[in-house]
Structure formats: structure tokens, C-alpha cells
Amino acid sequence: MTKAPAGGRPPLIRASGLTKRFGALTAVDHLEIEVAAGEIFGLVGPDGAGKTTTLRLLCGLVDADEGAAEIAGYDVRTHPDQVKDSLGYMAQRFGLYQDLTVDENMQFYSDLFGITRAERRRLLPRLLEMTRMAPFRNRRAGALSGGMKQKLALMCTLLHRPQVLLLDEPTTGVDPVSRRDFWVILQQLASEGITVLLTTAYLDEAERCGRVGLMHSGRLLRCAPPDDLKREFRERGLAVRRVGATEPVRPEKPTLEDVFIAFVEHSGESRG
Ligand SMILES: Nc1ncnc2c1ncn2[C@@H]1O[C@H](COP(=O)(O)OP(=O)(O)OP(=O)(O)O)[C@@H](O)[C@H]1O
Ligand SMILES: [Mg+2]
Numbered sequence: 001m002t003k004a005p006a007g008g009r010p011p012l013i014r015a016s017g018l019t020k021r022f023g024a025l026t027a028v029d030h031l032e033i034e035v036a037a038g039e040i041f042g043l044v045g046p047d048g049a050g051k052t053t054t055l056r057l058l059c060g061l062v063d064a065d066e067g068a069a070e071i072a073g074y075d076v077r078t079h080p081d082q083v084k085d086s087l088g089y090m091a092q093r094f095g096l097y098q099d100l101t102v103d104e105n106m107q108f109y110s111d112l113f114g115i116t117r118a119e120r121r122r123l124l125p126r127l128l129e130m131t132r133m134a135p136f137r138n139r140r141a142g143a144l145s146g147g148m149k150q151k152l153a154l155m156c157t158l159l160h161r162p163q164v165l166l167l168d169e170p171t172t173g174v175d176p177v178s179r180r181d182f183w184v185i186l187q188q189l190a191s192e193g194i195t196v197l198l199t200t201a202y203l204d205e206a207e208r209c210g211r212v213g214l215m216h217s218g219r220l221l222r223c224a225p226p227d228d229l230k231r232e233f234r235e236r237g238l239a240v241r242r243v244g245a246t247e248p249v250r251p252e253k254p255t256l257e258d259v260f261i262a263f264v265e266h267s268g269e270s271r272g
Contacts (some may be wrong), residue, residue: 010036010073011034011070012035012039012071012072012073012163012164012195013070013071013164014035014069015031015034015054015069015070016067017030017032017067018031018032018057018058018067018068019031019064020057020064027053028054028064028218029217030066030067031067032220032223035195036195037163037193037195038191038194038195040190040196040198040208040210041195041198041209041211042199042211042212042213043197043198043199043200044206044215044256044260045214045216049216049218050218051169051199051215052092052168054215055089055168055197055199058076059071059089059166060076060077060083061089071086071087072087072163072164085160087165088157088158088160088164089157090153090157090167090170091168092168094150096152096156098140098141098142099141100140100141101137102136102137102138102139102141102144103124103138105152106124106152106155106159110124113159123159123161127158128155131152131181131185132151133151136148145175145178146175147174147177147179147181147182150170150178150182151182151185153170154167154170154182154185162194163193163195164197165197166197167198167199168198169198169199171200171202172201183205203255203260211224212225212226212229212256214260216264219267221263221264222263226256229259230253230256233254233262237250238263239262240254240262242258
């Protein structure tokens, strides 16, 4: 079950019937997603749910077995160049050059994207300020903290000013303070109209997304704003077994974690 974004604006990210198989395994199973301009959409799911494969399909890095993906209205299979211009992809293990400094990494990626000198002079200080990385511009990437590395990776991803950002677990291994910084940046980008689809293993973090897709075994179990998911949980009177508790509970104020666990258990039942 998928809900289209509110407001009737055209989607910047669209997956329809998107499916990827690896041998007998269906890593992504008929996925339907639409994300509108300025939305922050969170794809949530356990290890192996198919999150990275979904992002790689949306970039056109792997070919779908069925269905289609569109970025900014362009089919990723037939219009790879337009998709590349519109898209910033930060991979789960983004390729920073550990022996190069922050500045040198940004120069390297600017060269790669063909960013002009004038554009660099305008853009680099702004990115350094936004991420509060200016004091560290001469530090080697290998000597940065986990959170700073992720911020540098994000800066490199933003260099060609993409309309659409696909971020694969951008805050995994990042401390809570840096995670909050990261979210301030994401919200600023979204307020400028940039469309963000990110994956996360942190359900508290998913609360900050406008809409959340709950992914399990390649399938999207639900796709809705966090509050709607919690309301459905309460209205259906679902119960969840919390860590350390012997009996399932029906919490008055369920967390997204409660909701996710309950929906996963019910999806198993309905499939028999
Ligand atoms: N190139 C590949 N060849 C074979 N199987 C693959 C390949 N890539 C992914 N898979 C399998 O597809 C499934 C989904 O993997 P994927 O990396 O998309 O999950 P994920 O949700 O990103 O997990 P994680 O949270 O661990 O990053 C897994 O079972 C994985 O082993
Ligand atoms: Mg992954």
C-alpha cells in the first residue's frame, strides 16, 4: 500500500513496480514510491531489507528486472545523463580519499563534476559554513571523526547542486550531536526545495522524515507520515513485545519501533 505525496506536485522520485532479483532472492519486490519536491522521505528496514538495492535502482546503477524508476521526471534507464545531472547519491560507503584533506576531497569531486572555478569560489565556503566544517578544511579525511566524514561526503555529493539527494544510511556510526547537525542541514536543504530520500536503521531518526517507508524482505509494508503509522497501530489495537517485557503491550503512545515490529509480525501472518 502506497500513498502519493500530498499537494498534487509532480514527484521528483518515482518507483513503479520496481523489482530486482539476485538468483532466487527478490531483493526489491514491486516497489511503489513517489517523493515530491522538498520532501524528506525515509526508507527504514533491517539489514538486508533491500534499501541499498532500492537506491542503486533509483540511480540506475543496477538494472531493474521489472518496473521503472524516474528521477526528476526522467526514466533512469533511457535518460542516464539527465538523471546524473539531477541526482546526488551518497553511497553507504562513500568514496572519500583518506589521504587528501577536506579541501582536496572537495576539489577532487569538483573536478569530477566539472564545476567551474567561479562556481567553486561561491559554493565551497557556503558548504563549509553550512556543515560547520570550515575549521577542519586542512585536516586529512582519514583523521576526521565519523560524523565529520559523513558531512564531508554530503558536501561532495552537493557540489553539483543536485535537485534530488539519495543518501544511504548517512548517519550510521555518527554520534547524536553530529546526527542532529546532519538533520539541521537536511531540513535546510529540503526547505530550499531539494528532495531527499534517505535510508536509516534508526527509527527515532525516521520520526523526523515527512514520510516513512517501512521496508522488509524487499517489500514496502507501509508508506505514510510517522503519525499516520502510529494512528493505524492504535486503531487496529496492535500489540508489541518490547525488549525485556514478558507480555505484549498495547502502548498508548507507540514509537515507530513498536509500529515497525508489529507490522513486520503481521505481514508474516498474512503471508502464512
Ligand atoms: N550484488 C548482489 N548479489 C547478490 N545478492 C545481493 C547483491 N546485492 C544485494 N544482495 C542481497 O539483496 C538483499 C538486499 O540487500 P541490500 O544491500 O539492498 O539490503 P540493505 O537493506 O541495504 O541492508 P543493510 O542495512 O545491511 O545495508 C540482501 O539479501 C543481499 O544479500
Ligand atoms: Mg544497505
